[in-house]
Amino acid sequence: xxxxxxxxxxxxxxxxxxxxxxxxxxxxxxxxxxxxxxxxxxxxxxxxxxxxxxxxxxxxxxxxxxxxxxxxxxxxxxxxxxxxxxxxxxxxxxxxxxxxxxxxxxxxxxxxxxxxxxxxxxxxxxxxxxxxxxxxxxxxxxxxxxxxxxxxxxxxxxxxxxxxxxxxxxxxxxxxxxxxxxxxxxxxxxxxxxxxxxxxxxxxxxxxxxxxxxxxxxxxxxxxxxxxxxxxxxxxxxxxxxxxxxxxxxxxxxxxxxxxxxxxxxxxxxxxxxxxxxxxxxxxxxxxxxxxxxxxxxxxxxxxxxxxxxxxxxxxxxxxxxxxxxxxxxxxxxxxxxxxxxxxxxxxxxxxxxxxxxxxxxxxxxxxxxxxxxxxxxxxxxxxxxxxxxxxxxxxxxxxxxxxxxxxxxxxxxxxxxxxxxxxxxxxxxxxxxxxxxxxxxxxxxxxxxxxxxxxxxxxxxxxxxxxxxxxxxxxxxxxxxxxxxxxxxxxxxxxxxxxxxxxxxxxxxxxxxxxxxxxxxxxxxxxxxxxxxxxxxxxxxxxxxxxxxxxxxxxxxxxxxxxxxxxxxxxxxxxxxxxxxxxxxxxxxxxxxxxxxxxxxxxxxxxxxxxxxxxxxxxxxxxxxxxxxxxxxxxxxxxxxxxxxxxxxxxxxxxxxxxxxxxxxxxxxxxxxxxxxxxxxxxxxxxxxxxxxxxxxxxxxxxxxxxxxxxxxxxxxxxxxxxxxxxxxxxxxxxxxxxxxxxxxxxxxxxxxx
Amino acid sequence: xxxxxxxxxxxxxxxxxxxxxxxxxxxxxxxxxxxxxxxxxxxxxxxxxxxxxxxxxxxxxxxxxxxxxxxxxxxxxxxxxxxxxxxxxxxxxxxxxxxxxxxxxxxxxxxxxxxxxxxxxxxxxxxxxxxxxxxxxxxxxxxxxxxxxxxxxxxxxxxxxxxxxxxxxxxxxxxxxxxxxxxxxxxxxxxxxxxxxxxxxxxxxxxxxx
Numbered sequence: 001x002x003x004x005x006x007x008x009x010x011x012x013x014x015x016x017x018x019x020x021x022x023x024x025x026x027x028x029x030x031x032x033x034x035x036x037x038x039x040x041x042x043x044x045x046x047x048x049x050x051x052x053x054x055x056x057x058x059x060x061x062x063x064x065x066x067x068x069x070x071x072x073x074x075x076x077x078x079x080x081x082x083x084x085x086x087x088x089x090x091x092x093x094x095x096x097x098x099x100x101x102x103x104x105x106x107x108x109x110x111x112x113x114x115x116x117x118x119x120x121x122x123x124x125x126x127x128x129x130x131x132x133x134x135x136x137x138x139x140x141x142x143x144x145x146x147x148x149x150x151x152x153x154x155x156x157x158x159x160x161x162x163x164x165x166x167x168x169x170x171x172x173x174x175x176x177x178x179x180x181x182x183x184x185x186x187x188x189x190x191x192x193x194x195x196x197x198x199x200x201x202x203x204x205x206x207x208x209x210x211x212x213x214x215x216x217x218x219x220x221x222x223x224x225x226x227x228x229x230x231x232x233x234x235x236x237x238x239x240x241x242x243x244x245x246x247x248x249x250x251x252x253x254x255x256x257x258x259x260x261x262x263x264x265x266x267x268x269x270x271x272x273x274x275x276x277x278x279x280x281x282x283x284x285x286x287x288x289x290x291x292x293x294x295x296x297x298x299x300x301x302x303x304x305x306x307x308x309x310x311x312x313x314x315x316x317x318x319x320x321x322x323x324x325x326x327x328x329x330x331x332x333x334x335x336x337x338x339x340x341x342x343x344x345x346x347x348x349x350x351x352x353x354x355x356x357x358x359x360x361x362x363x364x365x366x367x368x369x370x371x372x373x374x375x376x377x378x379x380x381x382x383x384x385x386x387x388x389x390x391x392x393x394x395x396x397x398x399x400x401x402x403x404x405x406x407x408x409x410x411x412x413x414x415x416x417x418x419x420x421x422x423x424x425x426x427x428x429x430x431x432x433x434x435x436x437x438x439x440x441x442x443x444x445x446x447x448x449x450x451x452x453x454x455x456x457x458x459x460x461x462x463x464x465x466x467x468x469x470x471x472x473x474x475x476x477x478x479x480x481x482x483x484x485x486x487x488x489x490x491x492x493x494x495x496x497x498x499x500x501x502x503x504x505x506x507x508x509x510x511x512x513x514x515x516x517x518x519x520x521x522x523x524x525x526x527x528x529x530x531x532x533x534x535x536x537x538x539x540x541x542x543x544x545x546x547x548x549x550x551x552x553x554x555x556x557x558x559x560x561x562x563x564x565x566x567x568x569x570x571x572x573x574x575x576x577x578x579x580x581x582x583x584x585x586x587x588x589x590x591x592x593x594x595x596x597x598x599x600x601x602x603x604x605x606x607x608x609x610x611x612x613x614x615x616x617x618x619x620x621x622x623x624x625x626x627x628x629x630x631x632x633x634x635x636x637x638x639x640x641x642x643x644x645x646x647x648x649x650x651x652x653x654x655x656x657x658x659x660x661x662x663x664x665x666x667x668x669x670x671x672x673x674x675x676x677x678x679x680x681x682x683x684x685x686x687x688x689x690x691x692x693x694x695x696x697x698x699x700x701x702x703x704x705x706x707x708x709x710x711x712x713x714x715x716x717x718x719x720x721x722x723x724x725x726x727x728x729x730x731x732x733x734x735x736x737x738x739x740x741x742x743x744x745x746x747x748x749x750x751x752x753x754x755x
Numbered sequence: 756x757x758x759x760x761x762x763x764x765x766x767x768x769x770x771x772x773x774x775x776x777x778x779x780x781x782x783x784x785x786x787x788x789x790x791x792x793x794x795x796x797x798x799x800x801x802x803x804x805x806x807x808x809x810x811x812x813x814x815x816x817x818x819x820x821x822x823x824x825x826x827x828x829x830x831x832x833x834x835x836x837x838x839x840x841x842x843x844x845x846x847x848x849x850x851x852x853x854x855x856x857x858x859x860x861x862x863x864x865x866x867x868x869x870x871x872x873x874x875x876x877x878x879x880x881x882x883x884x885x886x887x888x889x890x891x892x893x894x895x896x897x898x899x900x901x902x903x904x905x906x907x908x909x910x911x912x913x914x915x916x917x918x919x920x921x922x923x924x925x926x927x928x929x930x931x932x933x934x935x936x937x938x939x940x941x942x943x944x945x946x947x948x949x950x951x952x953x954x955x956x957x958x959x960x961x962x963x964x965x
Contacts, residue, residue, distance in 0.1 A: 094943045095895030173875075176883040178853065179867050242964050250959060376955040385933040387926060391902070392885070392947070393954040395909060397841060397872065397963050405840035409911035416910065416918065416926060710936055717937025 082735070085728045101177070102149045105156055108175055112159040115167065153185075160189035165217070190214070240585055245398045248543070248594040249408070254604050255545050255552075256581065261369075261609075262556055263577050268365065269358050269563060270570040276354040277567050278312050280345055286319040304506035313506075315498040315565045316637035322346045348639040348649040352628070355564055359621060362560075366613045373606040390415055407594055466546045466611075473554050474615050480504075481561065481623050485631055496637035498565045505562030506569065512555055513576050520583060524591040543592040548584070549608055552577075553616050560620035564627060803965055807835070808865050826859035837963050842908040846888045872963040881961045882951040886944050896941035902927050 081089070089095070097103045160168050168189060172182050237260070245253040293310065300306040304313075311317060323345040394412055399405055484501045492500060524541055531537045559573040629647050633640040640646045650671075658668040674680045809817045811831045816822060829848050838844040849857045851868045860868070870876060871884045889897055891904045903923055910916050918926065934942055934950045942950075951957050 090894060092895075094945070097895075097944055174877045174879050176880055179863050179870070246964070250956070385929065387929040388934040388950045389954045391906060391909065391926075391930060392889070392950055393957040393960060395842070396960040397843075398960065400837050400840055402840045405842075406911075409842075409909070409916065413910040413916060413918075416906070417922065713936045714938050717939045720937065721939060 081724075081728055082731050084731050085724065088727065089724065101181075102152060104176060105149070105152050108171065109152065109156045109159060112156065112163065112171060115171070116159065116162055157185060157188045160185065237581065242398075244585065244588065246400045247404060248588065248592075249396055249399055249404060251545060251604065252543050252588070252594060254608070255543075255548055256585070258549060258605070258608050259552060259577060259581055259584075262552055262612075263574060265362060265365070265556070266559065266570045266574045266577070269362055269559075270574065272354050272358045272361075273563070273567045273570070276350050277318070280323060280350070281318055281347070282312050284319075284323040284345075286317065302507070302510055304503040304510070309499060309503070313566055313568050314502045315567075315639075316496040318351060318639040319347050320639045320641050346653065348643075349653050351639045352646055352649050355567075355624070356628075358563070359560075359624060363617065363621065366609070366617055370606070370609045370613050373609050376606075387416070404594055463607075466550065466607075469547065469550050470553075470611065470615060473550065473557075474619065477554075477557060477561070477619065481619075485623075485627060489631055492634070494636065495634065497634050498638055502562055502565035502569075505558055506566060506572065509555060509558050509562075509569070509572060509576065512551070512558065513580070516551055516580065517583065520587045524587050528591040540591060540593040542595050543588055545595060545604070549611075552580075553608075553612055556612065557616040557620055560617060561623055564624055804866060804869055805862070807965060808862050811835075823862050826854060826861045827865075829858050829860070832860055832865075837965065841963075842912070843888055846891065850884065850887045869963070869965065872961065874962065878951070878958045879948070881958060882948045883944070885951070885957075885961060886947045889947075896943045897947065898941045899927055899931075902930060902942075 093103065097107060160171065163171065168186075172186055175182060175185075177185075237256075241253060241256060244256060294306050296307045300308050308314070309316065325344050390412070394415070396408060399408060484497075484504070488500065489497050523544075527541045531539065531541070555573065555576065559569050562569045627646070629645060631646075632644060633646055635641050640649060643649060643652070654668050654671045657664050805819075805822070808827070809822050811827045811834075812822055812825055816825045829845070829852070832838065832848050833844050838847070841847070847868065848860060851864045851871075852858065852860050853864055854861075871880060886897070889901060889905050891901045892898075897905075906923060906926060907917055910918060931940065931942070934946050936946055936949070
């Protein structure tokens with residue numbers, strides 16, 4: 001043949017094409033490179049021998065006329081893609097990023113560069129530095145003098161060397177490569193620049209500084225790791241929590257983790273009190289009270305009275321004067337008897353400030369942990385729908401027992417089969433909370449909840465039960481607080497009413513503990529025995545997570561209410577929580593089974609912390625504020641016995657400071673113009689409201705941007721499908737034409753004269 | 756599952772005593788400057804993982820030198836109590852296996868597995884490997900086949916626990932609607948990681964503890 005057949009430009013021979021939109025080959029000057037590149041790509045891929053598992057695929061060379069076609073179910077239509085198209089699809093960057101080592105390395109190279117340069121947006125100029133790994137990969141792979149994988153790797157090593165040790169470790173930790181690979185990367189990136197000097201130096205008497213520094217850093221690093229491993233092993237109850245998680249799943253584990261959190265809060269409350277109030281008063285005991293000291297009987301542990309009344313346990317013991325006062329010589333010129341080398345310590349002020357400070361720290365910690373927990377479970381612009389999350393995230397790999405595993409299967413199956421209730425559960429959650437708050441009257445409340453109960457969602461039922469229980473407990477506590485601060489204060493005017501309130505709270509806590517014990521005994525142990533022996537059922541009782549968590553929150557509320565009147569109450573709570581952990585764990589292992597209803601552990605932690613913050617801590621804080629600002633302290637005991645309100649101790653101190661002189665004049669000024677004045681309060685509230693409004697607007701803006709980006713990605717996906725279909729049609733045409741030409745050639749061979 | 760006292764390796768102090776008493780070869784392997792699983796993978800003491808791995812080897816290969824280079828077959832790894840009840844156990848072993856036929860694990864592969872499933876692995880790393888585990892046909896995306904196999908693994912082993920065909924189709928349509936952003940009918944790694952980032956539960960449930 002005179003004219004060499006162009007490999008590509010056979011399109012004009014096929015007449016149908018003239019009617020259609022211009023294909024890439026018509027404008028050959030512009031689009032030739034495109035087809036060339038696809039060509040090279042498919043050749044490259046064929047040479048590499050990509051492992052693409054096709055069901056029942058034969059010898060899949062692009063030359064075979066049609067034997068290799070598989071039906072790949074396409075997005076909108078069941079398009080049958082040819083093998084060559086499938087090969088190209090398989091080497092698309094979005095698919096290889098999860099598999100190929102080269103793609104991972106180049107992606108992390110990009111990330112390292114970005115980290116080093118600290119640019120948040122990819123530069124417009126350099127496509128090579130763009131954030132899209134697909135573009136970069138395209139560039140590298142199709143460049144004839146392309147960097148091979150080894151060179152990519154060495155680039156990555158170079159980048160890693162320029163990071164700090166901590167950043168390098170963090171980057172390496174996040175790479176999805178094998179340990180051997182990471183180890184070699186780390187080794188290579190650790191070599192210092194002074195290599196030849198180093199080798200020479202090692203032979204000499206004085207090793208090079210670089211080698212010494214390297215060894216020291218490594219030694220410290222290793223020491224640090226050993227310490228961490230040791231601390232990790234020392235964490236309290238680590239093994240017990242692992243067993244509980246393995247046997248019962250994450251939802252029951254969240255109860256025990258909540259218990260641990262409460263322990264931390266109580267320790268946070270107890271330490272300042274011990275340091276500034278209890279310890280100091282114990283070191284400088286007040287003069288002994290008149291009258292006989294009652295003997296110690298065991299009953300005091302239960303009632304909190306008797307011998308314990310005149311100890312550091314309660315408010316009444318604390319003196320209202322300055323401890324260790326500076327020595328004032330007697331007016332008649334006598335000597336000072338005592339050695340006064342310690343600092344004077346104003347007890348009432350210390351008591352007030354320590355309690356206030358401890359509450360403030362608790363408040364900050366609570367709000368921070370609540371917002372942190374909330375921030376993890378809420379995402380701006382996330383679409384509704386739980387199916388994807390359920391399928392991808394719901395299997396708990398910690399569970400190792402077959403029975404628990406079977407329970408998980410059942411839960412997931414139920415969850416997947418009833419999509420309607422699962423979707424509505426989240427949206428309807430807001431409604432019961434609002435209903436509870438607005439309707440304080442019990443009949444209205446129960447009528448509303450009963451109306452809601454018509455929806456058969458297990459998650460909703462649980463939350464409704466939690467709300468009911470919570471309302472009951474908070475109402476009881478509210479009534480008790482009113483009773484104490486309103487009426488008892490009046491009735492016990494001449495006696496130490498604070499001691500009385502402290503003792504009441506102590507009794508409530510102890511009895512609460514005893515009732516929890518009884519409930520565990522009867523609710524779990526006895527019920528299991530009954531159901532096994534008498535009712536002959538194989539099922540153990542379920543562990544009631546909601547009820548137990550509410551018990552914990554109730555106990556913590558009691559502690560917070562009572563800390564002003566009994567500074568050692570957090571210590572009692574800590575002891576109670578430690579006992580509770582072991583009792584609940586034993587009972588759980590022996591008597592209970594995992595709950596049947598599906599629980600989302602992280603949502604539950606958020607709900608628990610929120611319940612702890614809002615009704616519980618807020619109520620206690622309101623009670624404390626009222627007690628400090630409005631109630632007259634008793635006149636016979638305690639550190640505020642001569643004052644009108646506890647808050648006056650602060651005012652008295654400020655007045656004293658004013659008299660003290662100009663050196664500390666800013667403090668009285670702050671007190672007069674910022675604390676006592678109401679204008680700054682309004683100003684700060686207005687500022688806070690403005691900040692909140694701005695944040696809401698920012699979130700709205702982000703949501704809009706996310707919608708736009710989603711649309712854009714969807715459009716890109718359409719482009720991709722269009723290109724794939726075009727590619728497929730190109731290959732089909734090529735094969736048809738080759739088939740036609742082969743036939744033509746065969747015909748010519750058989751009958752050369754027939755032309 | 757052992758209900759007796761906690762294994763010695765988990766008690767405090769064992770970490771310090773244990774490694775010093777191990778053979779120098781293993782110490783070198785774990786503590787050498789370039790390496791060390793304890794360094795960046797996970798912080799459990801290496802000896803407990805090594806001990807469990809050695810228990811799977813035949814008696815004659817249990818020396819420290821040999822155990823670092825011998826491979827354990829898939830069936831033996833699947834017999835570990837931590838993996839027995841896991842419906843994804845085969846996929847997990849296949850993803851971490853580096854042998855050509857993907858049917859055996861070396862000690863390094865085993866450490867890889869433990870490090871990804873440990874506390875200290877980043878959620879990014881976990882989601883990357885979760886994607887590879889769920890990709891049953893290893894083609895780099897989750898298509899409808901992968902998703903239906905995944906759902907069948909989740910709902911249970913028996914015939915009566917599987918979803919019906921129409922339920923399965925409805926479920927997969929819903930999943931694709933929620934997570935397939937570029938509408939190409941498959942879920943690639945970025946889309947998968949986007950879904951995972953919305954669930955704070957993932958990091959704590961994608962955990963295996965020895």
